[in-house]
Amino acid sequence: xxxxxxxxxxxxxxxxxxxxxxxxxxxxxxxRGTEGQLILRIExxxxxxxxxxxxxxxxxxxxxxxxxFDGEPVRQSERTDLYNDAxxxxxxxxxxYVDDGAVRFRxxxxxxxxxxxxxxxxxxxxxxxxxxxxxxxxxxxATFFTANAVDDFDLGITHVVRGxxxxxxxxxxxxxxxxxxxxxxPTFAHLPLIVNEQRKKLSxxxxxxxxxxxxxxxxxxxxxxxxxxxxxxxxSDDIEVRPIEEIVKLFRLEDVNPSPAMFDVxxxxxxxxxxxxxxxxxxxxxxxLPWIADQPWNSLxxxxxxxxxxxxxxxxxxxxxxxxxQLDFFFLETPEIDQSAxxxxxxxxxxxxxxxxxxxxxxxxxxxxxxxxxxxxxxxDSLGMKLGKAQAPVRVAITxxxxxxxxxxSLHALGRDAVLERIVQAQNRLAGV
RNA sequence: GCCCCCAUCGUCUAGCGGCCUAGGACACCGGCCUUUCACGCCGGCAGCACGGGUUCGAAUCCCGUUGGGGGUGCCA
Numbered sequence: 204x205x206x207x208x209x210x211x212x213x214x215x216x217x218x219x220x221x222x223x224x225x226x227x228x229x230x231x232x233x234x235r236g237t238e239g240q241l242i243l244r245i246e247x248x249x250x251x252x253x254x255x256x257x258x259x260x261x262x263x264x265x266x267x268x269x270x271x272f273d274g275e276p277v278r279q280s281e282r283t284d285l286y287n288d289a290x291x292x293x294x295x296x297x298x299x300y301v302d303d304g305a306v307r308f309r310x311x312x313x314x315x316x317x318x319x320x321x322x323x324x325x326x327x328x329x330x331x332x333x334x335x336x337x338x339x340x341x342x343x344x345a346t347f348f349t350a351n352a353v354d355d356f357d358l359g360i361t362h363v364v365r366g367x368x369x370x371x372x373x374x375x376x377x378x379x380x381x382x383x384x385x386x387x388x389p390t391f392a393h394l395p396l397i398v399n400e401q402r403k404k405l406s407x408x409x410x411x412x413x414x415x416x417x418x419x420x421x422x423x424x425x426x427x428x429x430x431x432x433x434x435x436x437x438x439s440d441d442i443e444v445r446p447i448e449e450i451v452k453l454f455r456l457e458d459v460n461p462s463p464a465m466f467d468v469x470x471x472x473x474x475x476x477x478x479x480x481x482x483x484x485x486x487x488x489x490x491x492l493p494w495i496a497d498q499p500w501n502s503l504x505x506x507x508x509x510x511x512x513x514x515x516x517x518x519x520x521x522x523x524x525x526x527x528x529q530l531d532f533f534f535l536e537t538p539e540i541d542q543s544a545x546x547x548x549x550x551x552x553x554x555x556x557x558x559x560x561x562x563x564x565x566x567x568x569x570x571x572x573x574x575x576x577x578x579x580x581x582x583x584d585s586l587g588m589k590l591g592k593a594q595a596p597v598r599v600a601i602t603x604x605x606x607x608x609x610x611x612x613s614l615h616a617l618g619r620d621a622v623l624e625r626i627v628q629a630q631n632r633l634a635g636v
Numbered sequence: 637g638c639c640c641c642c643a644u645c646g647u648c649u650a651g652c653g654g655c656c657u658a659g660g661a662c663a664c665c666g667g668c669c670u671u672u673c674a675c676g677c678c679g680g681c682a683g684c685a686c687g688g689g690u691u692c693g694a695a696u697c698c699c700g701u702u703g704g705g706g707g708u709g710c711c712a
Contacts, residue, residue: 332639337710344710367705402705437660442661460649464647469647470647473662473663474661474662518676580671583671591670594671608673
């Protein structure tokens with residue numbers, strides 16, 4: 204039994220594409236689940252793709268996802284000799300010929316080229332439908348086909364796991380591999396495409412495909428991994444959200460289904476919400492920090508207060524970026540009043556009464572969540588109102604909005620002085636002062 | 637045009653010839669809980685594209701139709 208060797212071979216074309224991330228993941232799951240090895244190979248045969256920042260971007264994204272590799276990354280731009288040797292050999296064996304300065308591989312006009320794809324079954328191409336293709340450009344650089352075939356062979360790759368968009372290059376790569384003297388074929392697995400609402404391949408143009416943009420909105424790496432694993436694969440026990448280690452154990456390439464999968468942000472966020480809810484309180488408030496830093500009231504934030512208050516919005520947060528905006532009133536000197544919320548809550552006949560009674564009661568009430576709760580409930584009772592209605596004017600006075608974290612916990616965290624002051628401010632505003 | 641691929645609820649999937657009156661999740665719609673919103677819980681809506689075979693029996697196997705998609709660069 205030889206060990207499996209897989210590779211993830213991205214072309215560094217900017218930020219890591221969701222589809223590439225999913226390919227990296229399926230390679231990683233296969234390698235880790237079979238005690239195999241995973242190599243990162245940068246396909247930068249094209250001169251424009253060798254820019255360091257593009258490559259760093261790939262490293263950063265994979266690192267964020269915690270997809271790790273065995274050994275140092277392989278850069279194709281550093282292996283040009285290997286490719287040249289191969290092309291020269293093909294040339295001298297008359298398997299290739301010079302055409303307009305480039306080198307083309309001779310494709311037989313008869314016969315077929317085929318392989319047994321793990322996810323698609325047998326795929327067959329008639330050789331007559333494949334044209335003689337370029338293996339070395341006029342400028343002397345190797346093309347994708349050459350580099351791909353040489354490296355997969357040279358690096359002893361046993362499993363080629365990649366996107367379905369590469370199915371049609373496979374026969375060419377197989378021909379080159381044979382021309383290289385290889386007796387065997389790696390196991391091929393062509394993963395289904397990730398598509399958008401229009402069922403078209405996710406594209407930079409139309410779709411939000413950059414992995415980073417999800418990270419920037421506060422999708423957790425584990426949630427992203429978990430969700431991506433569900434695109435083209437599903438556990439037979441129906442438990443979709445689960446620890447990555449379990450996914451590693453359950454995942455099998457043979458179970459990947461061949462039909463395209465739509466990227467559903469709603470579901471991603473639902474999965475992310477589950478991950479957020481399962482975080483420890485401190486972990487959650489720490490995780491919020493980068494987004495707190497983006498708030499205009501960032502400088503007013505007190506870490507202890509943040510830790511007390513963050514749990515109040517934890518189960519109301521699907522992506523981390525949604526967290527801080529719900530907390531602004533805890534740190535702002537005066538809450539930012541939402542006009543439509545104000546109009547809805549304050550224009551009732553009871554609103555002034557509620558504010559007034561609340562002010563009086565809150566001046567002396569025990570400053571505990573239970574006592575505050577009871578106090579406002581009693582005020583509502585006296586006016587024949589349910590607490591749900593009665594709390595509205597107070598909520599708007601304190602938080603500026605109609606919806607938000609639990610009111611009494613919020614009052615408690617804010618403190619008596621701040622609360623009373625905000626009630627008075629609301630009364631003044633109501634009176635038109 | 638040519639080549640290749642795909643086809644289970646709106647979406648992601650389970651299913652690999654009888655366990656299916658097709659299961660779960662997201663979304664959606666009701667209800668409960670409730671201090672708003674959420675969370676949680678309960679319930680509902682909704683699918684094997686179509687037509688032929690094969691078989692005692694087909695979502696599962698085969699063929700065709702239709703509908704989608706991908707590729708057709710000296711990009712990868």
